[in-house]
Amino acid sequence: MTPTLSSVRRLRHLSDQVFQVLMEHISAKRFPPGGQLPTEQQLAVSFDVSRAVVREALACLKADGFVETRQGSGAFVTQKPGGKSFKLIEGGSAPALDRQHIFELRAAVEVEAAGFAALRRTEADLAAIRAGLTAMTDALRAGADGSEADDRFHQAIAAATHNPHIRRLLEFLNRQFSDTRRLSWMEIETAGEPAAAKRRNAQREHERMFAAIVAGDKRAARREARQHLVRAMRRLGIGVDR
Amino acid sequence: MTPTLSSVRRLRHLSDQVFQVLMEHISAKRFPPGGQLPTEQQLAVSFDVSRAVVREALACLKADGFVETRQGSGAFVTQKPGGKSFKLIEGGSAPALDRQHIFELRAAVEVEAAGFAALRRTEADLAAIRAGLTAMTDALRAGADGSEADDRFHQAIAAATHNPHIRRLLEFLNRQFSDTRRLSWMEIETAGEPAAAKRRNAQREHERMFAAIVAGDKRAARREARQHLVRAMRRLGIGVDR
DNA sequence: AGTCATCATGTTGTCTGACAACTGGCTTCT
DNA sequence: AGAAGCCAGTTGTCAGACAACATGATGACT
Numbered sequence: 001m002t003p004t005l006s007s008v009r010r011l012r013h014l015s016d017q018v019f020q021v022l023m024e025h026i027s028a029k030r031f032p033p034g035g036q037l038p039t040e041q042q043l044a045v046s047f048d049v050s051r052a053v054v055r056e057a058l059a060c061l062k063a064d065g066f067v068e069t070r071q072g073s074g075a076f077v078t079q080k081p082g083g084k085s086f087k088l089i090e091g092g093s094a095p096a097l098d099r100q101h102i103f104e105l106r107a108a109v110e111v112e113a114a115g116f117a118a119l120r121r122t123e124a125d126l127a128a129i130r131a132g133l134t135a136m137t138d139a140l141r142a143g144a145d146g147s148e149a150d151d152r153f154h155q156a157i158a159a160a161t162h163n164p165h166i167r168r169l170l171e172f173l174n175r176q177f178s179d180t181r182r183l184s185w186m187e188i189e190t191a192g193e194p195a196a197a198k199r200r201n202a203q204r205e206h207e208r209m210f211a212a213i214v215a216g217d218k219r220a221a222r223r224e225a226r227q228h229l230v231r232a233m234r235r236l237g238i239g240v241d242r
Numbered sequence: 243m244t245p246t247l248s249s250v251r252r253l254r255h256l257s258d259q260v261f262q263v264l265m266e267h268i269s270a271k272r273f274p275p276g277g278q279l280p281t282e283q284q285l286a287v288s289f290d291v292s293r294a295v296v297r298e299a300l301a302c303l304k305a306d307g308f309v310e311t312r313q314g315s316g317a318f319v320t321q322k323p324g325g326k327s328f329k330l331i332e333g334g335s336a337p338a339l340d341r342q343h344i345f346e347l348r349a350a351v352e353v354e355a356a357g358f359a360a361l362r363r364t365e366a367d368l369a370a371i372r373a374g375l376t377a378m379t380d381a382l383r384a385g386a387d388g389s390e391a392d393d394r395f396h397q398a399i400a401a402a403t404h405n406p407h408i409r410r411l412l413e414f415l416n417r418q419f420s421d422t423r424r425l426s427w428m429e430i431e432t433a434g435e436p437a438a439a440k441r442r443n444a445q446r447e448h449e450r451m452f453a454a455i456v457a458g459d460k461r462a463a464r465r466e467a468r469q470h471l472v473r474a475m476r477r478l479g480i481g482v483d484r
Numbered sequence: 485a486g487t488c489a490t491c492a493t494g495t496t497g498t499c500t501g502a503c504a505a506c507t508g509g510c511t512t513c514t
Numbered sequence: 515a516g517a518a519g520c521c522a523g524t525t526g527t528c529a530g531a532c533a534a535c536a537t538g539a540t541g542a543c544t
Binding site: 012015052055056059060062063064071080082083084085086087088089101102104105107108109111112113116119120163164165166168169172175176241 | 254257294297298301302304305306313322324325326327328329330331343344346347349350351353354355358361362405406407408410411414417418483
Binding site: 281282283297311312313314315316317 | 523524525526
């Protein structure tokens with residue numbers, strides 16, 4: 001029951017702790033890029049855990065692209081660590097997951113996505129976007145939660161860019177955002193009386209975005225998307241720099 | 243030497259194969275979100291591998307946020323799979339890593355980054371950007387490879403946004419891009435005679451971006467950044483939709 | 485002496501078996 | 515009926531062993 005004991009055995013999974021410590025060492029360049037790590041045996045005795053735990057931690061590091069192993073040779077830090085995956089919450093050190101900064105990134109991509117959608121949309125794309133739009137209208141009329149329809153609308157636009165990376169990044173950011181966004185809608189629901197009015201405004205902005213995309217007007221699509229997102233930030237109570 | 247043999251044992255590591263198959267099943271929603279996976283034992287006998295291999299594959303899936311395990315209960319698919327990390331090369335199925343689409347994404351973020359940098363840059367930020375600029379000039383004058391200075395210039399702008407997510411995403415995209423970009427510079431070196439002229443043009447665009455950021459003119463910064471990136475795409479021989 | 489095959493050693497990859505920690509449902513006792 | 519405790523099942527961890535592979539040293543042959 002010594003207090004120092006808890007510092008080692010507190011986190012549920014040993015492999016998580018090993019992962020975190022190794023990640024920290026790599027981030028601090030205590031293990032320099034391209035350098036070789038200690039052997040699994042050495043790490044195991046060093047951390048006082050079994051080799052299986054070390055291997056699991058290394059597997060996570062490999063998955064994130066911080067380490068690569070060569071059978072018979074050893075484990076090495078990647079020249080450009082972290083080159084395989086992008087995470088909002090960097091391993092261990094959480095930068096607060098602030099809504100404003102994430103939303104700014106989302107807006108940057110979404111504005112451009114609207115522009116590309118205007119250029120490249122097919123008839124099928126337009127149909128999908130329209131479907132999201134009408135679903136939103138129906139939800140609004142029924143007084144239901146329109147967030148799902150909102151998702152579909154934006155996802156359809158992302159798909160219309162025909163750029164898989166833009167589409168997948170927006171999916172990723174929305175996934176990270178959905179929890180807080182649900183919460184925000186609830187806040188609006190409870191706190192703000194003119195919730196319905198806000199939604200009607202959002203819907204009007206959606207329609208203007210859609211019109212620009214239908215017209216194939218890239219600049220207008222970007223402008224409308226930007227306006228929609230800026231206003232959405234205001235509606236969600238997120239600070240916005242213009 | 244039978245051909246069927248290769249289909250099973252071609253990927254070096256068994257855990258990679260298991261990871262890929264499981265990932266495929268999850269992507270195809272054969273294992274639905276929120277659903278429970280078979281036990282490690284069952285997976286082991288099903289894949290005809292040891293439980294250690296299965297555990298390593300599951301560790302990768304956990305690291306990417308597709309699966310979460312509850313000790314004593316089992317392993318479950320996340321409600322929103324893939325919510326923890328964004329990768330350009332989706333697990334196994336490589337979407338060709340096409341330069342155009344990645345560059346489009348990079349441009350979207352970098353244009354917005356220039357805008358935020360114009361709004362938020364401190365004196366230290368301006369000094370860092372200027373340092374990258376002068377380094378580029380020196381490299382250009384010395385006839386050296388200016389790609390490193392170019393990196394520093396763009397990274398300094400990304401840092402000036404004071405938005406860690408935008409900065410880190412640009413770092414990530416540049417890391418993915420650096421290999422192909424180095425190649426592209428070489429192509430320019432060999433194929434195009436007016437390589438020096440192209441670099442001078444790029445440098446002029448950089449200076450205009452910098453001037454807009456110094457002036458704190460968000461719209462001008464965005465405009466110059468967009469123009470720079472569009473022209474960079476042309477210089478690199480990447481198709482560009484305007 | 486120089487070159488090449490061979491081997492010894494060390495490292496990662498995989499297998500096997502076992503036990504600890506924990507969960508959830510079931511039984512059993514009051 | 516309600517609550518306590520037990521029990522099978524599952525993940526987490528440990529230990530030891532062997533296979534696959536890489537690398538440098540050793541030795542044989544030209």
